[in-house]
Amino acid sequence: MTAAPLTFSPEVEQALAEKRPVVALESTIITHGMPYPQNLEMARNVEQVIRDNGAVPATIAVMGGQIHIGLTDATLQALAQTPPEQAMKLSRADLAVCLANGRTGATTVAATMICAALAGISVFATGGIGGVHRGAETSFDVSADLHELAQTPVTVVAAGAKAILDLPKTWEVLETLGVPVIAYGQDELPAFWSRSSGIPAPLRMDSPAEIAAAARMRAALGLKGGQLVANPIPPEDEITQSEILPVILKALDEAEVQGVAAKSVTPFLLQRIFELTEGRSLSSNIALVMNNARLAAEIATEMSKAA
Ligand code: PSU
Ligand code: MN
Numbered sequence: 001m002t003a004a005p006l007t008f009s010p011e012v013e014q015a016l017a018e019k020r021p022v023v024a025l026e027s028t029i030i031t032h033g034m035p036y037p038q039n040l041e042m043a044r045n046v047e048q049v050i051r052d053n054g055a056v057p058a059t060i061a062v063m064g065g066q067i068h069i070g071l072t073d074a075t076l077q078a079l080a081q082t083p084p085e086q087a088m089k090l091s092r093a094d095l096a097v098c099l100a101n102g103r104t105g106a107t108t109v110a111a112t113m114i115c116a117a118l119a120g121i122s123v124f125a126t127g128g129i130g131g132v133h134r135g136a137e138t139s140f141d142v143s144a145d146l147h148e149l150a151q152t153p154v155t156v157v158a159a160g161a162k163a164i165l166d167l168p169k170t171w172e173v174l175e176t177l178g179v180p181v182i183a184y185g186q187d188e189l190p191a192f193w194s195r196s197s198g199i200p201a202p203l204r205m206d207s208p209a210e211i212a213a214a215a216r217m218r219a220a221l222g223l224k225g226g227q228l229v230a231n232p233i234p235p236e237d238e239i240t241q242s243e244i245l246p247v248i249l250k251a252l253d254e255a256e257v258q259g260v261a262a263k264s265v266t267p268f269l270l271q272r273i274f275e276l277t278e279g280r281s282l283s284s285n286i287a288l289v290m291n292n293a294r295l296a297a298e299i300a301t302e303m304s305k306a307a
Contacts, residue, residue, distance in 0.1 A: 009070025021300035053297035125296035131170030237287035
């Protein structure tokens with residue numbers, strides 16, 4: 001059997017060998033989630049936040065037939081300037097084909113989880129996971145991120161699912177799949193740009209140590225899959241639900257009129273919401289990513305203490 005083609009940055013390789021805390025980061029948010037140059041600034045800053053909080057960042061992407069675990073600044077720059085149509089948006093379904101063909105690909109939450117688990121990394125920070133799209137009852141558009149959470153043992157820190165989605169349906173599917181959805185420090189699930197969603201959280205935890213202990217317990221029980229930590233955006237950066245909802249609805253309407261479908265839906269909506277909020281959605285998105293990185297570094301630190 002061929003071994004998985006993993007290429008580690010020296011920093012990540014050393015940290016893993018010494019069992020120091022490492023936090024995985026995805027790359028679709030860079031190529032398809034944010035415009036240049038804010039995407040590059042975000043990618044650099046999120047790595048710095050992880051270092052400042054005592055862990056080593058491992059941004060993950062596919063290039064030249066290798067899964068890169070930890071990128072150099074030059075690679076990060078090149079990726080941030082790659083037009084979305086030139087980088088494959090990789091989920092579980094496309095990862096092997098991208099590697100076999102030697103193409104460049106950015107990893108979504110699902111693909112980043114797979115690569116992190118292969119590399120021995122158990123914590124991953126992102127913005128928002130994919131989920132059940134509005135209108136999924138006819139489009140069947142449900143992100144593979146949900147199924148990945150059910151089968152790959154990585155703790156994912158996100159600000160909830162992206163609010164462009166059908167949030168109640170997303171949480172229902174996660175429950176069905178047996179994924180622990182843990183709200184951090186509040187009783188309600190957050191909704192990406194907003195702190196509240198009106199939906200009670202199935203589980204709540206208030207410290208990184210508890211979250212690390214829950215991950216260990218899942219492993220001890222032999223339960224497959226990871227856990228989702230839903231970390232609310234800081235109050236000073238949020239856009240309230242009443243403000244953002246009309247914008248989301250307008251963007252969804254435009255997507256329908258223009259026939260946007262499949263993998264293009266999420267990038268299209270994020271870009272339109274960015275334009276319609278005159279950039280505010282992007283500043284909030286960046287702020288919540290930093291906030292998630294901080295918590296992920298703390299969780300990774302707790303996990304490495306017990307290892
Ligand atoms: N978080 C963000 N912006 C993004 C994403 C996450 O703040 O662009 C990406 C993630 O990579 C996630 C993907 O896995 O959007 C979901 O895409 P889809 O709905 O097509 O599964
Ligand atoms: Mn989809």
